[in-house]
Amino acid sequence: MWKMEILPLFLFLTFFLGTTFSDVRGNSIDPETLSLLYVREQKRLLFESIGRSKRDLDFLSQRNNLKGKPGQGYYLEVNVGSPPQKMNILIDTGSSNFAIAASPNPDVNKYFERENSTTFQGSSRTVFVPYTQGNWKGILGTDLVTLTSLPNVTVRSNIAFITEATGFFINGSMWQGILGMAYKEIARPDSSVVPYFTSLVENSGIDDLFALQLCGTVYKETIQTDLEMGGSMTFGGIDPSLHHGRAYYTDIIKEWYYEIVIVDVGVGNTSLSMDCKEYNFEKTIVDSGTTNMRLPIRVYNSVMEKIKQETKAKGLDPPESFWKGEKNLCWAENTIPYDAFPSIYISFTETESSAFSLVISPQQYIRPIGEENDESPDEDCFKIGIASSTTGTVLGAVVMEGFYVVFDRAHKKIGFAQSTCAVRDPTARVSSVNGPFTFNGNSKDCAYVKVDKNNKTMNVIAYVLAGICGLCIIPLCVAMAIFQWRTSRCGGLRKRHDSTNDTNDLMASDR
Numbered sequence: 001m002w003k004m005e006i007l008p009l010f011l012f013l014t015f016f017l018g019t020t021f022s023d024v025r026g027n028s029i030d031p032e033t034l035s036l037l038y039v040r041e042q043k044r045l046l047f048e049s050i051g052r053s054k055r056d057l058d059f060l061s062q063r064n065n066l067k068g069k070p071g072q073g074y075y076l077e078v079n080v081g082s083p084p085q086k087m088n089i090l091i092d093t094g095s096s097n098f099a100i101a102a103s104p105n106p107d108v109n110k111y112f113e114r115e116n117s118t119t120f121q122g123s124s125r126t127v128f129v130p131y132t133q134g135n136w137k138g139i140l141g142t143d144l145v146t147l148t149s150l151p152n153v154t155v156r157s158n159i160a161f162i163t164e165a166t167g168f169f170i171n172g173s174m175w176q177g178i179l180g181m182a183y184k185e186i187a188r189p190d191s192s193v194v195p196y197f198t199s200l201v202e203n204s205g206i207d208d209l210f211a212l213q214l215c216g217t218v219y220k221e222t223i224q225t226d227l228e229m230g231g232s233m234t235f236g237g238i239d240p241s242l243h244h245g246r247a248y249y250t251d252i253i254k255e256w257y258y259e260i261v262i263v264d265v266g267v268g269n270t271s272l273s274m275d276c277k278e279y280n281f282e283k284t285i286v287d288s289g290t291t292n293m294r295l296p297i298r299v300y301n302s303v304m305e306k307i308k309q310e311t312k313a314k315g316l317d318p319p320e321s322f323w324k325g326e327k328n329l330c331w332a333e334n335t336i337p338y339d340a341f342p343s344i345y346i347s348f349t350e351t352e353s354s355a356f357s358l359v360i361s362p363q364q365y366i367r368p369i370g371e372e373n374d375e376s377p378d379e380d381c382f383k384i385g386i387a388s389s390t391t392g393t394v395l396g397a398v399v400m401e402g403f404y405v406v407f408d409r410a411h412k413k414i415g416f417a418q419s420t421c422a423v424r425d426p427t428a429r430v431s432s433v434n435g436p437f438t439f440n441g442n443s444k445d446c447a448y449v450k451v452d453k454n455n456k457t458m459n460v461i462a463y464v465l466a467g468i469c470g471l472c473i474i475p476l477c478v479a480m481a482i483f484q485w486r487t488s489r490c491g492g493l494r495k496r497h498d499s500t501n502d503t504n505d506l507m508a509s510d511r
């Protein structure tokens, strides 16, 4: 967002650029109209024209800036420190710390050398971050960071310098760090650690918005090879060349993860017809750091049962071990019968009375494991990209790969548009965004209401209950003199109160 203080400076620069480079920009600004620039309408038009030309330039440099290997996440190249040290960092919309390897680790090919950077500033604060798989420990500090795809913007950012990691880095993945793109509320060790993107927006004037086009193993530039995945991350704008049709937007209901609310889920054309709260039990997040689409157990069971039924009806009957994600399914190269599998749809509200659906084609959720990992060179092997979850629905890379996903933080919305990525099989169904449909219900009824750790009222209630528990137990403890019994009872209550402390689902463990 533009800050009001810089408006006069901005207008001056606009005037300067407008008169100096009128040939390039094609529309010069007459000096006599300068005083009129403060008129509201003029100001709006000016912002739009400048904004557009500036962004067009940035879009170009930001296309195809993501790479990765199947199941190992998407990474972006950054320069850290002075002189700059190039690092690849995993893009994770499910966490909020920027962290890089800063000491040797057998699973990374290089690490950031703090002592070589003249702009590095350390601190004595340490940070520990656990994920469902693995964890890392580091030291908080700051340094200058430049995205190589946005070379003109350098900001000082908080960085966690990783000194110890177990099960976090992936040998051969080519990334040495992680960029958490979510809100400060889930930053570690606490929300005082301002995330990189917030610093970028505050110090560069780019819009508070980014968009992700994840293309899986088939993307325009290297359609020949499926060793690698590709995609584009657009900072500060929406690149019109990366989507077809319009984007449909749904509200971010809470700014911590990118939490949104699902109002319906179906397989083929048939809704699962469950209580919509179940779809969001206990939250629904958009997370590029998780490979699969993960669903709450009851929803998962229902979806899988319907997929198996429809697939069987089409004459294909993969073994149970495939559906469970334990075994790959292989076909001769380019012969996977996508049309034997049904599509899955997930619906969201756009306004109070209208909804839209993401139609996730089997090309998304039957995910290729990459030629490197195929069981034989003339086969294509696939894994199921749907898994169950005990921490809520995760719309991971498998879902995001079908769409251009806009994280419009300024308007507190997530947008989905049909992506321009190439598909493996253009003759089979592809993912799409359908809508708008009339929706008569209340999407708020679908949200899972969770006890908020920061909610003072709930804290007070919890302490009062703990107090009552204590008061009830003390006489019993004294009377029965069973000391251990008392501590375990009280310990149990305290633990429950703290259990909102989530761990992140970084990505699938399979490589």
Ligand SMILES: *[C@@H]1O[C@H](CO)[C@@H](O)[C@H](O)[C@H]1NC(C)=O
Binding pocket: 057, 058, 061, 150, 151, 152
């Ligand atoms: C960066 O700045 C240089 C010169 O100031 C300019 O030529 C170039 O187009 C800019 N690049 C981007 C991506 O804005």
Ligand SMILES: *[C@@H]1O[C@H](CO)[C@@H](O)[C@H](O)[C@H]1NC(C)=O
Binding pocket: 106, 107, 171, 172
């Ligand atoms: C990492 O992978 C390389 C080759 O892929 C291998 O030589 C090396 O031993 C691996 N390192 C560890 C720690 O597994």
Ligand SMILES: *[C@@H]1O[C@H](CO)[C@@H](O)[C@H](O)[C@H]1NC(C)=O
Binding pocket: 085, 113, 116
């Ligand atoms: C850091 O400095 C050392 C000593 O000058 C040098 O050997 C090393 O290559 C430097 N590392 C980087 C990443 O620049």
Ligand SMILES: *[C@@H]1O[C@H](CO)[C@@H](O)[C@H](O)[C@H]1NC(C)=O
Binding pocket: 268, 269
């Ligand atoms: C199911 O949806 C497809 C498009 O996704 C449509 O062509 C078809 O007619 C629908 N079938 C039924 C029975 O509604």
